[in-house]
Amino acid sequence: MSTSLIIDSITRHIQLSAEEKEHFVSLLQPKIYKRKQFILEEGEICKYSTFVTNGCLRGFTVDQNGFEHVLNFAPVGWWIADMYSLLTQKPGILNIEALEETEVLLLSKSRQEKLYLDIPQFERFFRIITENSLVSYQQRLIDNLSLTAEERYNNFCRRYPTLITTLPKKQIAAYIGVTPEFFSRMQHHMLKGKK
Amino acid sequence: MSTSLIIDSITRHIQLSAEEKEHFVSLLQPKIYKRKQFILEEGEICKYSTFVTNGCLRGFTVDQNGFEHVLNFAPVGWWIADMYSLLTQKPGILNIEALEETEVLLLSKSRQEKLYLDIPQFERFFRIITENSLVSYQQRLIDNLSLTAEERYNNFCRRYPTLITTLPKKQIAAYIGVTPEFFSRMQHHMLKGKK
DNA sequence: GGTAAAAGTTAATGTAGGATAAGAAATAAA
DNA sequence: TTTATTTCTTATCCTACATTAACTTTTACC
Secondary structure, three states, rough: OOOHHHHHHOOOOOOOOHHHHHHHHHHHHEEEOOOOOOOOOOOOOOOEEEEEEEEEEEEEEEEEEEEEEEEEEOOOOEEEEOHHHHHHHOOOOOEEOOOEEEEEEEEEEHHHHHHHHHOOHHHHHHHHHHHHHHHHHHHHHHHHOOHHHHHHHHHHHHOOOOHHHHHHHHHHHHHHHOHHHHHHHHHHHHHHHHH | OOOOOHHHHHHHHOOOOOHHHHHHHHEEEEEEEEOEEEEEOOOOOEEEEEEEEEEEEEEEOOOOOOEEEEEEEOOOEOOOOOOHHHOOOOOOEEEEHHHOEEEEEEEEEEHHHHHHOOHHHHHHHHHHHHHHHHHHHHHHHHHHHHHHHHHHHHHHOOOOHHHHHHHHHHHHHHHHOHHHHHHHHHHHHHHHHHH
């Protein structure tokens, strides 16, 4: 089980002793998902916080008309969950799917809660990453209210330069909030504009 | 200084001794804002978490074309801040303004940080309310990607029934993401549809 | 390496919601 | 109570993006 990445990303925010690290690692379950395999499906209760050590996941919803909307991507080093369902333990609306073969570390809700009591520093760690996540969703909401699709795409490229090359365009379109057809036309238009 | 509301809302999530409550309250600064007065302006550094004990605030951005977009409302019992600016201590893009005469309790960033060390339970409290806030922004983002303006308005009415009566329609329009003109037309259309 | 499936493109037509303008109604300040 | 300001409405025209459909290219996997 490769845990150096998760430990590094945690100790960027809090300090842990060797024993604490060891204890934390003992709570994690490694798992591998194949391309297109679902980590979580709409209607299920989310039982885990999922940390990606390899590959990439996507969280998305399906609307009344069957169209998919991407809430988030989780590339290497990111956490993902259906936060609503994880917190309330009620059925969620999120689907989480592997975009390619993906290795994760699972932290169950009950173990996460116990962790807060055993090592209170983790309360701080999850507070901090939740705060950062909140800020980025607020910014994205403002972007969706203020900007054109073209501007939102430019922001996406600026914020996640590595993802543009790896993700199918279809998925980026579903993230910025346009149809694949319009996305295609938009890119054509942007190229023309630059020349 | 009326602190029973803030103490109640905190002790719904964590337990505090009488001394801890007293200590917490000693960190708060009461303040009153007049209608249209700004709590924070774009470009400033956000120094406080603000808790509303009376009245109502709004957080909004102004886009390139001068249009306002409402990120959030803070009625009685809610916290508000420019989270990006508060966390990074860099100039923010949010304006926070009083919609009516409003009483608040201010908790400065430095005192909040010290509070985490003095009473670690507060780390948990702010983790929990940040998680809840995150969930609602995620849901709102999905709504903006999936639903029509009419459906978003219905959701707003369902989620914040008390606010519909008190807020100017203009502000609700800027929250759900339409112009006041279209909002007006939309309401007319909805009435017709119901009969 | 072949083939089915998925992803991407292009074009024509349609629509939710924006822009502009101008007046009516409500509210606040004096 | 009056006046000024803000909010709300209605109507017309306009645009960013959606829909549909048909086609091409790329990718996965047997």
